[in-house]
Amino acid sequence: MSTKPAIGFCGLGAMGFGMATHLVKSGYAVTGFDVYAPTLEKFKAAGGIPSTSLSDSAKEKEYYICMVATAQQAQTAIFGDEGILKGLPKGATLLLCSTVPSAYAKSVQKELKDVGREDVLFIDAPVSGGAIRAADGSLSIMAGASPAAFEKGKWLLEELSAPAKLFIVEGGVGAGSNMKMVHQVLAAIHILAVSEAFGFAARLGLNGKDVREAVIESQAWSWMFENRSVRTLGEDYFPGASAVLIIIKDTGIITSMARSLGFSTPLCSIAEQVYFSALDRGWGTNDDAGIVRLWTADPVSNIQTKLSDEDKKAKLDLVINLLSGIHLCAAAESIAFAKHIGLPLPQLYELAIDAAGGSAMFKELGAKMIPILEGKSGESGGDLSALAEKLTSAINEAQAIRCPLYLGNGALNLLAQAGKDVDLGSLLNLYAGR
């Protein structure tokens, strides 16, 4: 582009603020709207143009990015009386980067037409990667739109994403949101797994710092674990960076979509119930890393380990076994769901291995699951009985000390259901219905 176009932006939360200020740093004039005044001041200090009116923030903007928290907020922001559409000029490009149900993304497209604003080029473009990558313009983006909209708006998606991390998902508006949804199956399960693992570890007498170190170097690694564990160790929950209410919104999208299709998402549903119980404790606006408080009131980084080196190693192994088993089943749940709704599996794989849903198990075993689901592998592949046995050792110990492991038990029951000679094929088959 020869001259940099002005951009409108609404929703300056943890992710949105990073995205908007990244664009500012890249030389764009960004007019930002948020309902929270202190954020607007911070945005101004970062070189942005603050706006206290949604319609004003959209005036004369050929490009507009909506990064609010929910579909409900997006609906008001876009179509409200003094909303974005009021200000948005003819032929502008509108990006919706929030995580919303694909049905909602499609409804925006339809409503634009219904209200006589077919001229607006709409891109369904949810993102992943966390606040840091938002701020340095290296997000993963899953986008669905018409070819015309991509022609006009692709450069902006590229500004926000890392090279090779912009995924144009076939299928038009809604396809981006569907891809985000199946990605969030991983996120929703992995987030609770972080707290479940730290909680279990605390009751085993392990210090959180030792747990973090051991997990990150092991096959139990996940992006969420590496990311959230910093806040777990620092008790940085108030508000932290990602509220329980956010993952509740995402699990809601997943499980309600699954229900409407008659598809089972057992681990995601278990996670959702535990998130609801965290909400009942009054932790909705706290960081999701704080869910560890369901297991322990003491800070996990303060625990004085009184174990011998050998015992400590054995107990750390149990935590690793727990996480590995959960992540394995999360990978199956996500990939099987993607298959069920007809998404391209290799694209999900490429996306998730380097986004917030990534895990070592997904990377290693997800790669083997895809050819099985695509019917390209004659073998059912990958004997899982060793992993099942390891998970069993963790569950046995948890039962002995009466420690709830919601996901761990859910995962082990899935592996048991898959049968004695559990392998990737029989595990995936659990999701196929009959």
Next chain:
Amino acid sequence: MSTKPAIGFCGLGAMGFGMATHLVKSGYAVTGFDVYAPTLEKFKAAGGIPSTSLSDSAKEKEYYICMVATAQQAQTAIFGDEGILKGLPKGATLLLCSTVPSAYAKSVQKELKDVGREDVLFIDAPVSGGAIRAADGSLSIMAGASPAAFEKGKWLLEELSAPAKLFIVEGGVGAGSNMKMVHQVLAAIHILAVSEAFGFAARLGLNGKDVREAVIESQAWSWMFENRSVRTLGEDYFPGASAVLIIIKDTGIITSMARSLGFSTPLCSIAEQVYFSALDRGWGTNDDAGIVRLWTADPVSNIQTKLSDEDKKAKLDLVINLLSGIHLCAAAESIAFAKHIGLPLPQLYELAIDAAGGSAMFKELGAKMIPILEGKSGESGGDLSALAEKLTSAINEAQAIRCPLYLGNGALNLLAQAGKDVDLGSLLNLYAGR
């Protein structure tokens, strides 16, 4: 019997006290031991002979009944330095009525031999039916023993049980405990279901009394609901009649046995995790009906319903739908487990329909499950899609109001896993492994 023999008894808890005093009322001289002194006084007042020594309580007793809470307690009581065996005369009959792992019951038999007390006739005889039926001698009893032991002790089992409610389970010592275990699959799930249903109802704005009335007359009836709901409405949890720790012991027996066999018990495992979380709240010695406090701090019988009659009816239906779906899957989980370990299914059916595991769903659909599992029914039988749809309506509403439904979601995921045309056959097939 011409003269009534003296009987020794240890473990005068809610169930044991009822059993022992029933024997007193029936004219037997019963010497009772308990570690809790006030209970001994109460027992004396009821006509029993109190004893402060286990070995003394067994002296010159041709019959002895052990009704302690756990296998660990039984082990100490029977084999401890000053235990039952110390006092028990040669050729006496020993009934173990506690709920214990079948492996433990077998180990008692073996250890009797190892310590040179093969002369003792040992009967593995867990019971069900609640404190009231214990006290009037109309319990359900599942007994496994040698023919010689039954010959000598059957009359005593008959004294404690209702006619037709004494189940002699083929397979010797251990078979009674196995039957109790699969029965407790129902109990373990139904107990949490009571609290989940009342908790959901409370959040829907329903008064607990209305809920009780509606459920008891519906297909959502269960023995546990009818029994526990009295205590839920009266907040009679301190200590109530059946502690959370008791059902935790039973779920532990179930899930650890299932794990060792590679069998899946998804709903029972979910229930166990929630019981552990109740324990974390400090409710271990409270009545299990008090688990409703995970959902609501207010007494459910105090809720002022502000709903129209129509709305009230619709919301009560949601609660009924929730319970029916859970009870359906509980029936499948229990019966499939019984099949897996080779227990006679018709006997389980006869036992459970009139014991603490009973439910309207078990009675109606359990009867249809058995011929399917026995291969006697060509059809897979009983379309369940209407029940699945009703359960879905409850889950949708719960999600909208962010109410955790651990079991409800677990059950719906099982029905979804069973496939689009879910029927009894496809549901049971989930438990078959592959």
